[in-house]
Amino acid sequence: MLPRIDLELARKSIVEGLKNYVFQVAGKKGGVIGVSGGVDSAVAALLAAEALGSENLHPVILPSLATPKEDVEDAFLVAEKAGVTREKVEVIEIEPILRCFDKALGPMTHMERGNLAARVRMSILHQRAYKYNSIVIGTGDKSELLIGYFTKYGDGGVDVLPIGGLYKTYVRQMALHLGLPERIAFKPSSPRLWPDHEAEKEIGLSYEIIDEILFGLFDKRLKPEEVSKQTGISMEIIQRVINMHLKTDHKRRPPPVIEPVIRYL
Ligand SMILES: Nc1ncnc2c1ncn2[C@@H]1O[C@H](COP(=O)(O)OP(=O)(O)OC[C@H]2O[C@@H]([n+]3cccc(C(=O)O)c3)[C@H](O)[C@@H]2O)[C@@H](O)[C@H]1O
Numbered sequence: 001m002l003p004r005i006d007l008e009l010a011r012k013s014i015v016e017g018l019k020n021y022v023f024q025v026a027g028k029k030g031g032v033i034g035v036s037g038g039v040d041s042a043v044a045a046l047l048a049a050e051a052l053g054s055e056n057l058h059p060v061i062l063p064s065l066a067t068p069k070e071d072v073e074d075a076f077l078v079a080e081k082a083g084v085t086r087e088k089v090e091v092i093e094i095e096p097i098l099r100c101f102d103k104a105l106g107p108m109t110h111m112e113r114g115n116l117a118a119r120v121r122m123s124i125l126h127q128r129a130y131k132y133n134s135i136v137i138g139t140g141d142k143s144e145l146l147i148g149y150f151t152k153y154g155d156g157g158v159d160v161l162p163i164g165g166l167y168k169t170y171v172r173q174m175a176l177h178l179g180l181p182e183r184i185a186f187k188p189s190s191p192r193l194w195p196d197h198e199a200e201k202e203i204g205l206s207y208e209i210i211d212e213i214l215f216g217l218f219d220k221r222l223k224p225e226e227v228s229k230q231t232g233i234s235m236e237i238i239q240r241v242i243n244m245h246l247k248t249d250h251k252r253r254p255p256p257v258i259e260p261v262i263r264y265l
């Protein structure tokens with residue numbers, strides 16, 4: 001179990017930090033956010049509305065065939081809780097766009113098409129951000145970022161990460177703290193890149209375990225063996241999480257420039 005945190009302090013500091021980043025550092029008028037009905041975008045949207053003012057927040061719902069109807073309803077509820085009226089929430093179906101890709105690209109695996117769906121969403125959010133003189137608010141949490149569980153240049157292609165410093169465990173607690181319903185706070189995490197896609201099933205580990213391991217390694221800075229000793233989690237599982245982190249290193253940094261040897265003549 002992770003230690004409890006002062007959720008109110010975390011909330012206030014994220015709100016202050018995001019406000020400063022969008023208005024002062026980026027010099028923009030607001031933020032665009034994809035709202036899925038999942039807990040990450042719910043918490044990010046509520047914090048962003050508080051930081052930027054709901055009039056400067058542009059929530060966009062981007063359903064595909066893999067999106068359950070209830071998620072769309074939950075996304076509307078999140079927008080409403082963020083102070084954005086139904087009429088101001090944009091809904092853009094991405095299935096017709098994906099069908100154009102089907103035609104152009106031919107058969108795809110569900111992973112190829114799913115990652116494409118994430119990149120189609122990213123493209124739409126950036127178009128809207130440009131149009132509204134805003135930036136794209138990301139929804140990645142610390143757990144997803146550290147294990148690289150996101151689509152490179154898809155949901156990873158964002159401008160700022162307000163909940164990137166909170167493990168999934170804390171994001172769920174923050175959701176309750178912000179008054180979101182338990183149904184959203186404890187909804188099984190799912191990228192919904194294909195029907196019935198669930199994060200913990202795909203990864204093969206629960207976020208409870210992943211967070212305990214990441215907390216031990218990255219916050220307490222313990223050696224893997226010590227994390228195993230303190231948590232009772234096997235070294236094999238800890239090594240799997242470490243491998244996920246290492247294999248996705250490229251997703252957390254800008255592409256390397258291959259430096260030429262330059263001789264001035
Ligand atoms: N070593 C390396 N150095 C530099 N670049 C490297 C690389 N290895 C792969 N690449 C590049 O990265 C690409 C692979 O990365 P990527 O396209 O992301 O693909 P990949 O990591 O294989 O798949 C994305 C994963 O994120 C999950 N996901 C996606 C979207 C949302 C969420 C969520 O939680 O909401 C989760 C999804 O279920 C899947 O497990 C390759 O096609 C290649 O272009």
Ligand SMILES: Nc1ncnc2c1ncn2[C@@H]1O[C@H](COP(=O)(O)OP(=O)(O)OP(=O)(O)O)[C@@H](O)[C@H]1O
Nearest residue numbers: 034035036038039040041061062139155189190191
């Ligand atoms: N149907 C959708 N409409 C709008 N945005 C979406 C949709 N599906 C995914 N996204 C965007 O992609 C992000 C990544 O999805 P992800 O599933 O990680 O987040 P989540 O659904 O908010 O929370 P969780 O990870 O717990 O499922 C979402 O937070 C959201 O910004």
Ligand SMILES: [Mg+2]
Nearest residue numbers: 036038190191
């Ligand atoms: Mg989700």
